Amino acid sequence: MIVQAESPILEVHDLIVSYEQSPVLWNVDLTLPQGQLIGILGPNGAGKSTLIKAIMGLVNPTGGFVKIFDKSLEEVRSRISYVPQRESVDWNFPASVLDVVMMGTYGKLGLFRRPGKKEKEIALASLDKVGMSAFINRQISELSGGQQQRVFLARALAQDADLYLMDEPFAGVDMATETAIFELLKQMTQEGKTVIVVHHDIYSAMNYFNWIIMLNLHLVASGPKEIVVTEELLRKTYGGKLNLLSKVSELVRKQSFNPLKS
Numbered sequence: 474m475i476v477q478a479e480s481p482i483l484e485v486h487d488l489i490v491s492y493e494q495s496p497v498l499w500n501v502d503l504t505l506p507q508g509q510l511i512g513i514l515g516p517n518g519a520g521k522s523t524l525i526k527a528i529m530g531l532v533n534p535t536g537g538f539v540k541i542f543d544k545s546l547e548e549v550r551s552r553i554s555y556v557p558q559r560e561s562v563d564w565n566f567p568a569s570v571l572d573v574v575m576m577g578t579y580g581k582l583g584l585f586r587r588p589g590k591k592e593k594e595i596a597l598a599s600l601d602k603v604g605m606s607a608f609i610n611r612q613i614s615e616l617s618g619g620q621q622q623r624v625f626l627a628r629a630l631a632q633d634a635d636l637y638l639m640d641e642p643f644a645g646v647d648m649a650t651e652t653a654i655f656e657l658l659k660q661m662t663q664e665g666k667t668v669i670v671v672h673h674d675i676y677s678a679m680n681y682f683n684w685i686i687m688l689n690l691h692l693v694a695s696g697p698k699e700i701v702v703t704e705e706l707l708r709k710t711y712g713g714k715l716n717l718l719s720k721v722s723e724l725v726r727k728q729s730f731n732p733l734k735s
């Protein structure tokens with residue numbers, strides 16, 4: 474079931490992505506609304522990361538195209554922030570926490586301006602928001618996984634984008650950090666920003682997101698949680714392997730709540 478967004482800020486049209494000639498995303502066609510916390514769900518290898526990489530132009534599609542804010546990616550790149558999987562980054566790169574977060578401001582600086590006082594203030598405020606003020610001079614190689622995740626988030630905040638694409642921002646973080654990150658993301662959507670998150674855990678996803686994309690090489694569903702989270706579509710996505718899927722859809726029916734309104 475694909476629900477189309479009114480006045481979409483992101484459109485994906487007939488997207489096909491292949492690695493070494495074998496397609497891993499088939500004819501993905503969806504539109505997404507502004508100001509929502511959007512979760513991309515699906516089993517391992519479903520193509521979740523590939524979808525956001527294709528949106529960011531990091532992999533070339535074999536077919537189809539993407540429009541963001543009704544424009545091509547090149548025209549709006551500075552309004553988009555991409556947070557890759559933590560494991561995909563070389564954390565041994567010699568840089569301090571503050572350096573990494575300041576890099577988030579570079580996109581808005583223009584070609585010949587060096588980061589100055591204002592950029593430093595933005596970076597410090599972003600680090601404060603994620604509870605990392607005490608670590609500004611620490612080398613990024615000397616952080617725990619959860620702290621690295623927070624630094625990544627601070628860098629994204631410093632970017633002050635309109636659309637955020639995050640690949641597993643909750644991976645390897647403790648419950649307190651997960652809740653803190655979720656609260657921040659929720660706040661960002663309340664300010665009109667759109668946040669798209671690849672997420673593994675379908676149970677917490679039911680609390681976190683109000684728009685859900687279900688993917689398993691093909692697009693199974695995209696739409697408001699209350700509409701698309703059904704036992705049938707969860708089974709179609711996860712292959713009927715999880716016997717608790719019916720409980721998940723039941724939970725959504727019963728609660729029928731929108732975390733952004735709570």
Ligand SMILES: Nc1ncnc2c1ncn2[C@@H]1O[C@H](COP(=O)(O)OP(=O)(O)OP(=O)(O)O)[C@@H](O)[C@H]1O
Binds near residue numbers: 493497515516517521
């Ligand atoms: N660079 C690559 N070259 C070849 N195959 C790739 C490459 N990247 C991903 N794949 C394959 O494409 C498929 C989709 O991968 P992708 O990382 O998008 O899935 P995912 O849903 O994000 O998975 P996971 O939940 O395990 O992170 C997988 O079968 C994967 O092995």
